[in-house]
Amino acid sequence: MGTQPKLTRFNQEVLSKYQIYNSIFMTLPFDTISKTGVLLPLFHETCKKGFERGDDPTTIVDTFFSKYQGRRSKESQINLLFRFIQYIERQVVLFDAIEDAAFPTVNNMDGIGTLRSLKESVTSEGHLEMLRQYLEEFKVRIVLTAHPTQFYPGAVLGIITDLTEAIQNNDLLLINDLLAQLGKTPFFKHTKPTPYDEAISLIWYLENVFYYSFGTIYDYIQQNIFDGKHINNDIINLGFWPGGDRDGNPFVTPEITLKVANRLKMTILKNYYKSVRTLRRRLTFRDVEERISALEAQLYNAFVDVNAEDNITLEHFQSELKFILDTIEEKHQSLYYKEVNSLLNKVHLFGFHFATLDIRQDSRAHDKVFTAMVDTLIESGSDIFPINYNELSEQEQVKILSEVEGKVDLSLIKDEEVLKALNTIKVIKEIQTNNGERAANRYIISNNQTTLNVMQLFAMLKLVAFQDELTVDIGPLFETITDLENAHLVMEELYTNPAYKVHLKARGNRQTIMLGFSDGTKDGGYLMANWAIFKAKERLTEVSRKYDVTVIFFDGRGGPPARGGGKTHQFYASLGPTIEDKEVQLTIQGQTISSNFGTLDSSQYNLEQLISSGLNNQMHEDVNRMSPDNVAVMDDLAKISLKTYMDFKGHPMFIPYLERMSTLKYYAKTNIGSRPSKRGKSDKLIFSDLRAIPFVGSWSQLKQNVPGFFGVGTALKTYEDAGEFDKVKHLYKSSNFFRTLIANSMMSLSKSFFDLTKYMADDPEFGEFWKIIYTEYETTKRLLLKLTGFKTLMEDEPAGKASIEVRESIVLPLLTIQQYALKKIQELEKAEVRDEQQIEIFEKIVTRSLFGNINASRNSA
Structure with a gap:
């Protein structure tokens, strides 16, 4: 029997199951107003027929009440409407869970766009070596952002996860209990979440989904494309914005940023501890058992107290795992080699940081901070800046910022906002010391318009915390149609600036540039935003190649097409040779995280689609060249x-x-x-x-x-x-x-x-x-x-x-x-x-x- 069409699979696995479980849900006796579950289908029918007749919403609601609920008081009618809302919210959750459960059946996990399919087509064309070369430098980074486009509190996300599993196992008793739990669990938040709360809710995905799906994909690439050999490139990695994105968010303080970085480190250590604990039950051999037991104890201590002085280091953890791997291979017939190697791969991917925490702030906010800092320094008699700095032209200011040296004494600064911004820079340095450089090594400037915007940050980073070596990449974000049109001119000025050139060289001549799809669309409409970004990328690619810089485009995308989302992997597969694509980077937020990456299956499938779309574009780029x-x-x-x-x-x-x-x-x-x-x-x-x-x-x-x-x-x-x-x-x-x-x-x-x-x-x-x-x-x-x-x-x-x-x-x-x-x-x-x-x-x-x-x-x- 061949595979049925996708629509048939959807109807069988999603639609019919939804109808069955929804009918159970509608009869659960958990509300104070009896018969809500009975009345909602009648109301649904009234809406459907009413709109077909051309009625307006007021007429439809009034018709429903007069026809079916004539004796209800006004207050009771309003209560019923609130009940309907609660029911419908939960119907959406039920549908989400059923769709998640059916994901591997509805989507072909070995079909077009998956790694298995990519490997087979490349092998049959005799291009396997070419694929390996690409994978040695190609990367995909998904950056989780805290933008609030999803309303599920943590408790509800947990129910969706359990419900998905129960539906996959057809466990009717558990499904019944979970639906009842869903009915009693509040959706509404009485207070706004803090940035730390937002970080916690996204770290849930790192801990429960990405740790495993990233590992599975990387293991597959290593085993099947590189014949088990070590790959220097991490290929897939994670970025993280909650706790680091200060743009327009007064609640993101330096303390919050540090707290989130610590939480990320604690979580990855906890995941390693769980993996090592599982391994310890298997690795009961001589020369290995005591080594793995020691690691288990060290990791436990480390995640209990992340900042303890004598904690295990990343280098020690990796070298011990390598020793265990070699010993198993030499003395124990490679028993459980695959499992140990899989953990080593995860350590290669996630280090002790789990995800790279980006810092972001608006150029206008930087400008205020910078001007206040310069004024304070001049008043205090410091010679870091000339007395007439503020009267100079932009070109002259850029020249001074290129050559600026010294260290700012933060005790001189009295303004709280200025201090917050400068202390954030100190925190970046602290996070790098604690969790490794990859833990926080990028600063995005939103609403970037000029070269001066970049050089102000460049100077602040050096003066506050990075006197010796600047281990932070600066990524300008161009958003409006006008800024996109001028972006290449700004970058050319930076590439030819002697100090910035030296900095780029130290960073491997790689420059990240972020492009804002959401604000671009808001500013210039759908077609122009997408085309303006396409053209800007072409010009930026050209100018970067001219100065021997590899440009990395980081796309600020939302979920819906109106915010640059939509069929993301098709978009990356269509770019052509005039746009640099050594790396695919994009933001993911809100319901896009849970819908595209919320389960192991969907996360693995969509990551593979992204990897193969980027590679496909590189391998067939002339097909995509526009006449x-x-x-x-x-x-x-x-x-x-x-x-x-x-x-x-x-x-x-x-x-x-x-x-x-x-x-x-x-x-x-x-x-x-x-x-x-x-x-x-x-x-x-x-x-x-x-x-x-x-x-x-x-x-x-x-x-x-x-x-x-x-x-x-x-x-x-x-x-x-x-x-x-x-x-x-x-x-x-x-x-x-x-x-x-x-x-x-x-x-x-x-x-x-x-x-x-x-x-x-x-x-x-x-x-x-x-x-x-x-x-x-x-x-x-x-x-x-x-x-x-x-x-x-x-x-x-x-x-x-x-x-x-x-x-x-x-x-x-x-x-x-x-x-x-x-x-x-x-x-x-x-x-x-x-x-x-x-x-x-x-x-x-x-x-x-x-x-x-x-x-x-x-x-x-």
């Missing part, structure tokens, strides 16, 4: 799309619509992340202060997904109107890059549902603005189908499409309730006498219904 004609069309489409998006963003109703018709202002009330939802202090909503996450999230809650498609339709229509649509068709057929962008935009359209907000078309104030969005949606949808030749959106991805459809169906009642509450708030705010108590109740409904909808979007990754 001049295609470049011209792509360029033109991006420009038309940018103008369309900028006109839309400049519309006088744009900000009022987001403020009053969307859930934007409710993000701050959700207690999901430690940092504020906007950067500035102004009471008025200022677009540039707005963070990309609430911006994209608000459109997603409205089911309008504007950042993923707006401008695409108009750009395509311009070609259709001019009778030149065949040019775009040619681009689509011949460019993998453009095809990937279109597929991701299609996903954004698939998750849009304009029937939900159709009532806004009649709004005297916002009706015209709503119609602009709807028209662009319709145009984009029609032309994407015309371009691809599909009958329906995502026709080529039936299983992904089916997953989205089920998830959208689960949250349909939730969205209806949310829109109903938003409408009620608008009415209450217009009333002659404001009923604050009622407003507060409906605001609570809006906030609570944010959660389930965001969690349900996990396949946006």
Whole structure:
């Protein structure tokens, strides 16, 4: 019997199981309002039929109550809506767990994009040696960030993990208990998490998933591609942002950064201890047993007290494991060789740091700190900076910063914010001393605009803690469309700066440059953001190669396509030879972590896809080279799309619509992340202060997904109107890059549902603005189908499409309730006498219904 199509496997393993377990869940007797489980299907049906009839959310909710619950009091009706929200949130969890359990069945774990498939195709082409050479220098780094796009507290993540396992084992009794536990476990956080709390929740993935999946992949590569020989390259490694990302987050202090680094070290030592303990039961041979027992005791002491003076060192741990490995091979017929070698590989990957903690801060914040530091030093009579430093031109300042020497006496600094920033630099040095250089050796400057931004940090690092040798890489992050256009000029100035050149040489002539997809999209719209980054990467590759520097691109991506996510591995496989790709680095956050990397199976599968996509691009890069004609069309489409998006963003109703018709202002009330939802202090909503996450999230809650498609339709229509649509068709057929962008935009359209907000078309104030969005949606949808030749959106991805459809169906009642509450708030705010108590109740409904909808979007990754 052959393998069944992916959609069939999805329907059998996910959909039918969901229907069975959901029916058990609906009958569990755990709520104070009887029959919620019975009423929810009726409400779901009322929503579905109501939208088909063209009803608005208010009519749908009122119809439901008058038809089925006529005798309920107003208060009792509101209580029932809250119950519905709680039920739906948990239905989403149930669906997540079932999808996780079915992952290895629905996805072919040995299919295209996996390492096994890559090895087989390369061997048959006679390119195995070439593959080895690539793997000796190629790397993938996934960087976990704390951006709050997931609302599950730790307790719920634990239930998902246990539920996934119980479903895989068809353990009905345990599933029943876990569903009951789920019903009683609160989802709502009463206080905001601290950055340390965020770090703890992500370290859970390191400890329980990545430690094993990274190890498995590395072992496979070593055994099957390198015939068991040692590889100098770690190939896959981890970055970590919670506790180090200070951008816009006043709660990330130097103390927190140090605490997180210690926790990372403690966790990896604990994992090593567990592995050594397992090995000790096997290695009961002469010359080996006492060695492994000693290691067990030393590791135990080390993770109990991470900072004890006499703790085991990384070098000692590695040399003991190597000794044990050699002894087993020489004297004990290589018994358990594989298990010891597997642990040695993990030590090679994770050291004593587990993940590299990145520090990040905004260039504007650095500028303030730097200026205050210079002023204080000049006032104190220090000769580090000339007295007239602040009056000098940027070029002259850069020259001084290149040659600056000395050590800043921090006791002179009285300003608390300045001290925090400078102490963070001291903490980097301390972490390197305690956990090894790889533990914290990179500093990202967000909103980087000029060479001066980089050189200010360069000078601060040297003056505060790194007088002898600067063992920190500086990574400028270019985000807005303008900054992306100028990025190569900034880098050329740095590459030709004598001091920076010396620093780069000491760092192996490798330069990390980060590019911000989320803010790029918010700034310039979907097509232009992706194209501007593509073009910037080409220019940065060219200038870096000119100065013999290997540039490493670090992509700041979110989960949904609107934030640079989408089909990530297809994106990396499509870049072509004009973009440096020795290393793939990307941020992963929120629901993307749990959906793409949350289980051993999904984490291994998606890591393998990333590795092989990067390698495929290198090995077949000429296929992806864009012809001049295609470049011209792509360029033109991006420009038309940018103008369309900028006109839309400049519309006088744009900000009022987001403020009053969307859930934007409710993000701050959700207690999901430690940092504020906007950067500035102004009471008025200022677009540039707005963070990309609430911006994209608000459109997603409205089911309008504007950042993923707006401008695409108009750009395509311009070609259709001019009778030149065949040019775009040619681009689509011949460019993998453009095809990937279109597929991701299609996903954004698939998750849009304009029937939900159709009532806004009649709004005297916002009706015209709503119609602009709807028209662009319709145009984009029609032309994407015309371009691809599909009958329906995502026709080529039936299983992904089916997953989205089920998830959208689960949250349909939730969205209806949310829109109903938003409408009620608008009415209450217009009333002659404001009923604050009622407003507060409906605001609570809006906030609570944010959660389930965001969690349900996990396949946006």
